[in-house]
Amino acid sequence: MKIPERKRLRRERLRTAPFLPEWKEIITRNLSIFPRLPTNDQAELLGHVQVFLAEKRFEGCAGLELTDEIRVTVAAQACLLLLHRETDYYPQLTTILVYPSTYVVEEDRYVGDNIWEQGPDNRLGHTARRMGSLVLAWDGVKHGAADPADGQNLVVHEFAHQLDFEEPNSDGAPALAARAEYLTWARVMRREFDALREAEETGTESVLDTYGAANPAEFFAVATEAFFERPRSLRAKNRQLYDQLAAFFRQDPIAYSAEEKKPGR
Numbered sequence: 001m002k003i004p005e006r007k008r009l010r011r012e013r014l015r016t017a018p019f020l021p022e023w024k025e026i027i028t029r030n031l032s033i034f035p036r037l038p039t040n041d042q043a044e045l046l047g048h049v050q051v052f053l054a055e056k057r058f059e060g061c062a063g064l065e066l067t068d069e070i071r072v073t074v075a076a077q078a079c080l081l082l083l084h085r086e087t088d089y090y091p092q093l094t095t096i097l098v099y100p101s102t103y104v105v106e107e108d109r110y111v112g113d114n115i116w117e118q119g120p121d122n123r124l125g126h127t128a129r130r131m132g133s134l135v136l137a138w139d140g141v142k143h144g145a146a147d148p149a150d151g152q153n154l155v156v157h158e159f160a161h162q163l164d165f166e167e168p169n170s171d172g173a174p175a176l177a178a179r180a181e182y183l184t185w186a187r188v189m190r191r192e193f194d195a196l197r198e199a200e201e202t203g204t205e206s207v208l209d210t211y212g213a214a215n216p217a218e219f220f221a222v223a224t225e226a227f228f229e230r231p232r233s234l235r236a237k238n239r240q241l242y243d244q245l246a247a248f249f250r251q252d253p254i255a256y257s258a259e260e261k262k263p264g265r
Contacts, residue, residue, distance in 0.1 A: 001086055001175075011089075014054050015047030023049070026072045033148040034076065036256040041083055048079035048087075057095045061135075064100045070138060074098070077145055077155035080228065081163065084250035090162045095133040102137055125158045129165050134158050149259040151209065151230045160224035164217055172216025174248060185244055192241045193219045207233045231257050 003011075024046065027034050034042065052075040060066040074096060082089070102122050124140040127133070136154060144153035163174040172189060176182050192208075193216055200210040207230055212222030226234045227245040231253040235242040246252055 011051045014050040019046045023072045027076045030073045031076045031145045049075045061099045078159045092165045097135045099137050101139045125154050127161050157221045160221040172220040188240045188244050207237045232259050
């Protein structure tokens, strides 16, 4: 990852600048996982938030008035995915659109036999390759931050897609360092993706949200949610998947997870 020297130095100044106490209070209040992080990780996260807020533009939609609480709460969750790694801060993303709640879009849906229908779709969030923006519902953002162990986090899910977009030639695989890593990633993810599709078809319980069975890109996003929110369960049931994600994110969320520890583990 080649980052221009001027940009690198500017980001370093942002990361080391004093962090506003009122912003830290927002993170401590809204991101319930934050106090559980190691001290060094807390400091790194705050530094990343400084860069993120300086580089990304936020826009309120449907009458939502943007506040520091909204911007900082989104940024803190997004930056959790950046700890311990060299990062270019979601380079495909320029704008974050925030709605107050679930929003409705008209979309074409395939219903079978080469038939499509147009109709409304209720959404909490969305992003897409080459879109340049990411959409979030504020109430969904707050819920995901408040409960760090329910396996669902809207911000983590949508920003996992942004990590996916950093690798232009694949869906469901972020930018990795070497071809051997891609081969191992593909082998593990394909097996786990097929297992999730089977679980959806048979109604079998899974640590992963079966929404991830839609396609490899959604699988990566759902797996990332489970990695950060239900790491003990994911490692117990899907050890190789957990290990792949731990190697990529360079984190072991079990160390600070709010997920209840099961007896005997």
